[in-house]
Amino acid sequence: MPSDPPKLSGGNPSGTGDAAKFGVVTVSDRASAGIYDDLSGPAILQFFLEAIKTEWHAIYRVIPDERPLIEDTLKQLCDKEGCCFVVTTGGTGPAPRDVTPEATEAVCERMMPGYGEQMRAISLKHVPTAVLSRQTAGLRGKSLILNLPGKPKAIRETIDEVFVSIPACIQLLEGPYIETNDEVVKAFRPAGLIRKTESAT
Template sequence: MIAKIGVLTASDRAHAGVYDDASGQAIRDCLAEWLTTKHEIVYRLVPDERATIEAALIELVDKEGCCLVVTTGGTGPARRDVTVEATLAVCHKPMPGFGELMRAVSLKSVPTAILSRQEAGIRYAGAQESDGGALLVNLPGSPRAIRECLEAVMPAIPYCVELIGGPYLETDPAVLVAFRPKKK
């Protein structure tokens, strides 16, 4: 089975072709480096429009069957930064620890990290537990910050995905160790 992972970039300018989506590529690069599980990236590039972001997130989980959706962009305080609101609107359970850890890690590098509003949550794909779901994680827009934040939370992502009925994601322990509790 090939795991499907959504990568969604919310950016008016990248969507309009003003510049390339380096942020979305940074996420793909990190996942390719860290994951040994065969996976397919399902990519979306959308403008900073809440309804469009919500629709894309729902599509990635409910129709595409992604077990993980990683977003970039739209986590700041500007009026058009609405990815967080869109994510929380489509999630069934918030996972605040992800955002707390990402901000804590980023604050070691830059004092303005306190302005970042990264969040995470779980969206279930259907009414039955067997329908599975996905973990949605919001990352900032800078490729450097993406790597820093994703590296901080990635050790917990495979186990979280497993707990919500997703596939068993494995990482290359030489570069990033995924945490799973020891079985008794």
């Protein structure tokens, strides 16, 4: 029985934050060929549903482990679709067809190595093979691109923690002001980036 399609939007349009557009890209030969259902992309979308209070919309793609296609997809989501945050899942290990980090580095103008370091540190709490991950992150224009692991459990272990700093990063890129549900993720911002709400003035 086919699973329900993932929700591609959420949040509160009347909140104090700004509407945001996200890109979610599952990189998998087998999922893109329909050999099995993609569970990883929907896990990221489910995180957005639970964690993001601001209105958001997502563009979701499932593509094979082909570097030119990964690069073109990332460029399209950043340049044409205007996604402030693009998340990939899959293709970050040492196998010959794991080329997501190379595609990410090729399209980014500046890298953000701290995210890769943090994600590996998080995953090492759970599995020793986390050292094999080559996850990275970088900036293309006003977009942040982040590589996540391929398994839903590892995705949630990682993004639930690493997302704490992502709203501030997006804001510094002149992107939308993203509010989070504190019970899931409490976003951290330096004082100068905190938006005063009408009730606080």
